[in-house]
Amino acid sequence: MKWSELSDNWCPVARTLSVVGDRWTFLILRDCFLGRSKFEEFAESSGMTRHILAERLKRLVEEGVLERRLYSNAPKRYDYVLTEKGEELRPALIAMRAWGKKHMPIRRTVSES
Amino acid sequence: MKWSELSDNWCPVARTLSVVGDRWTFLILRDCFLGRSKFEEFAESSGMTRHILAERLKRLVEEGVLERRLYSNAPKRYDYVLTEKGEELRPALIAMRAWGKKHMPIRRTVSES
DNA sequence: CCGTTAAGTTTTGTTTTGGAACTTATGGCA
DNA sequence: TGCCATAAGTTCCAAAACAAAACTTAACGG
Numbered sequence: 001m002k003w004s005e006l007s008d009n010w011c012p013v014a015r016t017l018s019v020v021g022d023r024w025t026f027l028i029l030r031d032c033f034l035g036r037s038k039f040e041e042f043a044e045s046s047g048m049t050r051h052i053l054a055e056r057l058k059r060l061v062e063e064g065v066l067e068r069r070l071y072s073n074a075p076k077r078y079d080y081v082l083t084e085k086g087e088e089l090r091p092a093l094i095a096m097r098a099w100g101k102k103h104m105p106i107r108r109t110v111s112e113s
Numbered sequence: 114m115k116w117s118e119l120s121d122n123w124c125p126v127a128r129t130l131s132v133v134g135d136r137w138t139f140l141i142l143r144d145c146f147l148g149r150s151k152f153e154e155f156a157e158s159s160g161m162t163r164h165i166l167a168e169r170l171k172r173l174v175e176e177g178v179l180e181r182r183l184y185s186n187a188p189k190r191y192d193y194v195l196t197e198k199g200e201e202l203r204p205a206l207i208a209m210r211a212w213g214k215k216h217m218p219i220r221r222t223v224s225e226s
Numbered sequence: 227c228c229g230t231t232a233a234g235t236t237t238t239g240t241t242t243t244g245g246a247a248c249t250t251a252t253g254g255c256a
Numbered sequence: 257t258g259c260c261a262t263a264a265g266t267t268c269c270a271a272a273a274c275a276a277a278a279c280t281t282a283a284c285g286g
Contacts, residue, residue, distance in 0.1 A: 001160040005160075012210045014213075017139055020209075030126045039232070047114035050234070074282085089212055097125045100127075104131070165244080167266075187251085188253075191263095191264075
């Protein structure tokens with residue numbers, strides 16, 4: 001089964017996953033909630049490749065989660081901001097953050113004395 | 114960047130995604146919360162391939178989200194149940210379900226008259 | 227003119243995934 | 257006894273997605 005087929009699933013969780021169901025997409029949203037909006041900011045902060053980033057941003061805009069906004073006219077530059085629909089994913093992010101804080105402590109690898 | 118590298122990320126959301134950050138994993142968890150526990154149940158309900166399912170279950174057990182439990186001795190049969198750690202992902206699932214219900218209505222394709 | 231910035235796009239090679247068939251161990255039944 | 261069914265995987269191969277790095281476009285600033 002392909003993930004695009006999930007968008008008509010009977011289960012609302014599955015339909016949600018058809019939009020945000022990969023790790024990079026959630027990281028983009030995290031950045032948005034932290035106030036980032038620019039392509040370069042997303043690329044640097046998340047560590048994903050520009051290739052994948054461009055693809056995910058396009059998807060999120062198509063789905064109405066983000067809006068592509070002209071923020072500079074010359075040179076033409078666009079950034080990405082949460083729509084109302086995107087903003088309403090905040091509770092899911094907050095739940096995941098809480099879980100990560102509690103259950104996924106950072107194991108720091110000691111590489112030097 | 115590979116997704117395993119996310120497990121030591123400074124951000125708790127990223128660390129959470131290192132465990133549950135793909136669409137199939139969340140669907141397995143949804144099934145668990147719906148009371149399913151068997152391999153065949155997961156395979157049929159989610160539509161994922163058995164191949165991927167086996168891999169994801171193994172990951173979730175390694176991460177302590179699910180527990181592999183012997184439920185029949187002869188023939189030896191195992192199923193999968195949520196641990197306390199897994200149980201605590203429920204708020205995230207509930208948030209995603211709420212979002213899906215509100216923002217991802219089912220578009221039914223009318224194929225017959 | 228020349229280097230820099232920002233938002234992508236392209237290219238190439240590796241990994242992951244999808245789909246389907248196969249395996250193993252046992253139970254029930256004729 | 258022999259045979260079919262069940263459940264939980266595993267194996268194989270082709271197709272799709274991804275990673276890394278270089279390239280493009282357009283304007284700016286000195």
